[in-house]
Amino acid sequence: MSLWTRVALQDGNPFDAFSDFFTSGTWRLIVLLGWFLLGLLWLACAFWVFKDARRRIEDRVILVVAVLTGLVFGPMGAIVYAIVRPPEYLSDVRERELEMEVMERRLAEMQVCPHCHADVREDYLVCPNCTARLRGVCRTCRRPIEPGWRICPYCETQIGPTPDQTYQSAAR
Ligand SMILES: [Zn+2]
Numbered sequence: 001m002s003l004w005t006r007v008a009l010q011d012g013n014p015f016d017a018f019s020d021f022f023t024s025g026t027w028r029l030i031v032l033l034g035w036f037l038l039g040l041l042w043l044a045c046a047f048w049v050f051k052d053a054r055r056r057i058e059d060r061v062i063l064v065v066a067v068l069t070g071l072v073f074g075p076m077g078a079i080v081y082a083i084v085r086p087p088e089y090l091s092d093v094r095e096r097e098l099e100m101e102v103m104e105r106r107l108a109e110m111q112v113c114p115h116c117h118a119d120v121r122e123d124y125l126v127c128p129n130c131t132a133r134l135r136g137v138c139r140t141c142r143r144p145i146e147p148g149w150r151i152c153p154y155c156e157t158q159i160g161p162t163p164d165q166t167y168q169s170a171a172r
């Protein structure tokens with residue numbers, strides 16, 4: 001007999017039917033189903049935290065703490081995690097670090113002219129801006145030679161002081 005037919009047939013207090021309903025097997029089943037869905041939601045939150053944290057957190061201890069937060073506090077834990085989680089994925093961080101490294105290497109290759117402070121590359125012989133001589137050339141292999149060098153590192157030619165390098169020998 002369903003709840004409503006019972007209410008219709010009851011000539012006494014209709015609330016008795018409600019209290020009957022709440023002690024009935026159907027209600028117990030609904031409660032059980034509610035708990036089951038809540039448990040499912042709990043597990044889903046913990047799983048989502050785990051999936052997201054794995055891509056953002058490198059430290060294993062912090063990763064475990066994050067997943068435990070999701071497991072213990074369920075949806076609340078997931079919300080707290082979403083607020084405090086690292087803003088970037090680890091792959092993005094690595095990519096940015098790699099880009100920075102490339103930039104730094106490119107910057108290191110650039111030098112400044114000691115005369116006019118224009119940007120010059122490390123293999124320039126003269127400054128393209130003020131035409132000052134930056135480094136000499138090996139007379140054997142024609143590669144750029146830094147002012148302080150006494151031997152060509154590429155072909156082992158001894159380098160004597162040349163008119164090109166007078167600006168550095170004059171300083172000594
Ligand atoms: Zn210059």
Ligand SMILES: [Zn+2]
Nearest residue numbers: 138141152155
């Ligand atoms: Zn050489």
